Amino acid sequence: MNDRKGQIVFLAGAGRTGGTLIANLLSESAGLFSAGELLRIWDPVTLVDRQCGCGTRLLDCPVWSEIFHQAFGDIRKINFDRMRQQRENVGRTRSLPALLLGRQSRGTQALSGDAKEYFDVMHSLYRAISTVTKCQVIVDSSRIPSHGVLLRQFDDYKVTAIHLLRDARAVAFSFRRTESPQMPGVRLPQPPQALEKSAITWSVQNLAAEWLLWRVEGGYLRLRYEDFIARPSDTIQMIHDRFLMWPLTSKAFVNEHEVRLGPHHTISGNVNRHKTGNITLRADDEWKTKMSRASRARVMLMAWPLMLHYGYLSG
Numbered sequence: 001m002n003d004r005k006g007q008i009v010f011l012a013g014a015g016r017t018g019g020t021l022i023a024n025l026l027s028e029s030a031g032l033f034s035a036g037e038l039l040r041i042w043d044p045v046t047l048v049d050r051q052c053g054c055g056t057r058l059l060d061c062p063v064w065s066e067i068f069h070q071a072f073g074d075i076r077k078i079n080f081d082r083m084r085q086q087r088e089n090v091g092r093t094r095s096l097p098a099l100l101l102g103r104q105s106r107g108t109q110a111l112s113g114d115a116k117e118y119f120d121v122m123h124s125l126y127r128a129i130s131t132v133t134k135c136q137v138i139v140d141s142s143r144i145p146s147h148g149v150l151l152r153q154f155d156d157y158k159v160t161a162i163h164l165l166r167d168a169r170a171v172a173f174s175f176r177r178t179e180s181p182q183m184p185g186v187r188l189p190q191p192p193q194a195l196e197k198s199a200i201t202w203s204v205q206n207l208a209a210e211w212l213l214w215r216v217e218g219g220y221l222r223l224r225y226e227d228f229i230a231r232p233s234d235t236i237q238m239i240h241d242r243f244l245m246w247p248l249t250s251k252a253f254v255n256e257h258e259v260r261l262g263p264h265h266t267i268s269g270n271v272n273r274h275k276t277g278n279i280t281l282r283a284d285d286e287w288k289t290k291m292s293r294a295s296r297a298r299v300m301l302m303a304w305p306l307m308l309h310y311g312y313l314s315g
């Protein structure tokens, strides 16, 4: 390990897999900063309208204000439309064939030319996060695997990929929800998603995470939500022991399934990133009783090869 390098813990895979909670639990330890879904930073809804995880409007959050100033001087000088366009071109799922046909281990070829500006802006952002927070480890819960390929081009960071898995039926059921199960009465910002779309996205993102990230410098961990939520404290301890350059100092766990969470300055992610205080960690398995047989079949029709591969069709 090159100790002069920082570390980015990149949470990859489909959404609704417990990533926001895992990121914040990891970042209860000193030296780790849970930044949220940094991929989405140029979305107007993120920067202009949305709150930081600490509850302040993002542009008014003291931590992010200082990060933006350190990275860009005046963030309003950045052309958000152009950044989003470049992100679409080089950093989203649609670019995966180009990345894979370029160089599978590092996506340099796909990040050349016009994408260089996007790379430089994002690199400045991550360096400013490290400088301002004084944290050596940034936890980025962006999920989209090709974003992890971009991160691998940063020569002053090593990337550790945590590939988050969850039963495709549970994910599709979750994307049909209009309210947060952890925060009753809180409407989710995204509209309900068709089961088939969730199943296809689940398959593509999981496949891409394996292809693009399994050989990252800082190590690759495949972690099932179902295993994490069964032993959350042990899982966080294991991640620290095996993958992190910083020891576990968190006092968040009261016991295996009870945590006391403080605020985290996450820029985007699941609405439960705003939840602080004492929290009981229990499996969200409502789909097992509320999801119809027909709906499960529609998901399985699209996602069965990888569900079989990950052990979700056995037993």
Ligand SMILES: [Zn+2]
Pocket: 052, 053, 054, 055, 056, 061, 062, 063, 064, 264, 265, 266
């Ligand atoms: Zn904040």
